[in-house]
Amino acid sequence: MEFADKKLDGSRIAAEIRDEVSAEVAILTKRGVIPRLDAVLVGEDPASKVYVGSKAKTLATLGMISETHHLREDASQAELETLIDRLNADSEVDGILVQLPLPGTIDAAEIFGRIDPVRDVDGFHPENVGLLQQGRPRMVPCTPTGIMEMLRREEIEIKGRRAVVVGRSDIVGKPMAMLLLHAHATVTICHSRTRDLAEVTGQAEILIAAVGVRSLIGPEHVADGAVVVDVGMHRVTDLETVERLYPGNEKKLAAFEKRGAVLAGDVDYTRVAPKAGRITPVPGGVGPLTIAMLTANTVKAAKLRRGL
Numbered sequence: 001m002e003f004a005d006k007k008l009d010g011s012r013i014a015a016e017i018r019d020e021v022s023a024e025v026a027i028l029t030k031r032g033v034i035p036r037l038d039a040v041l042v043g044e045d046p047a048s049k050v051y052v053g054s055k056a057k058t059l060a061t062l063g064m065i066s067e068t069h070h071l072r073e074d075a076s077q078a079e080l081e082t083l084i085d086r087l088n089a090d091s092e093v094d095g096i097l098v099q100l101p102l103p104g105t106i107d108a109a110e111i112f113g114r115i116d117p118v119r120d121v122d123g124f125h126p127e128n129v130g131l132l133q134q135g136r137p138r139m140v141p142c143t144p145t146g147i148m149e150m151l152r153r154e155e156i157e158i159k160g161r162r163a164v165v166v167g168r169s170d171i172v173g174k175p176m177a178m179l180l181l182h183a184h185a186t187v188t189i190c191h192s193r194t195r196d197l198a199e200v201t202g203q204a205e206i207l208i209a210a211v212g213v214r215s216l217i218g219p220e221h222v223a224d225g226a227v228v229v230d231v232g233m234h235r236v237t238d239l240e241t242v243e244r245l246y247p248g249n250e251k252k253l254a255a256f257e258k259r260g261a262v263l264a265g266d267v268d269y270t271r272v273a274p275k276a277g278r279i280t281p282v283p284g285g286v287g288p289l290t291i292a293m294l295t296a297n298t299v300k301a302a303k304l305r306r307g308l
């Protein structure tokens, strides 16, 4: 396979998904339903602000309504719960998203358990987690569904293959493993305490890196021809690291000069790409798919709530 064809182009697939969502929004709008997402942001985390802004912008582009509720960093559990209760009671609201991470003083599980499960576009409510586990998915977390959509659209076989998920978060690792299992993969979950990680990941025909450690996955972790999906997203702000991660990569260096930072994933792309069969880049891989699936989940919530 030509090197360029190896790339799993999340941006292109996300654009396809957005077009489909946009067409659905147009049909719903004709019936008097304009899907609306309310996002809740607590504090001033710069990355969270960028994500929430980007989600709102994308929804607007597709003809949906999006509201952002910004609480101070020192907002109390009670204040946040009052806001969730108010959104739950508002019949105009189709989807509710509370951006993570939340300040340490907030009990996040309590908050996600309080969101109306039918409007839980993140799929973090225990009822949605349970339905997924039972193989009766309703609202499913955006990143793992986006990855499944990409694998399906790229006609990457899952059934019977060995899939290894590195990372066991509630947002990505656990639901990802469950979706792959339901698609009949043989699934292994690795994490920070896994002994001899490379030996386990080296068995993977499909390798999902969602561990939150920059460039952890190197060529020694990857089998020849494996499909590698990189969920990591890390800002690299020093030139020395950029030059080490992307030697001779003029595009990355130019991006660094322009913005003072570049994004890197959990996978050491430069060294893994020659070995992989297919691989997602960072940026332009999983990130755009996550937002595209959020728009799809917002439409889904708007329909579910109305029995459509």
Ligand code: GUN
Residues within 6 Å of the ligand: 097, 098, 099, 100, 101, 122, 142, 143, 171, 290
């Ligand atoms: N922070 C990082 N990823 C996510 C996500 O998928 N949903 C929410 N709510 N917060 C996040």
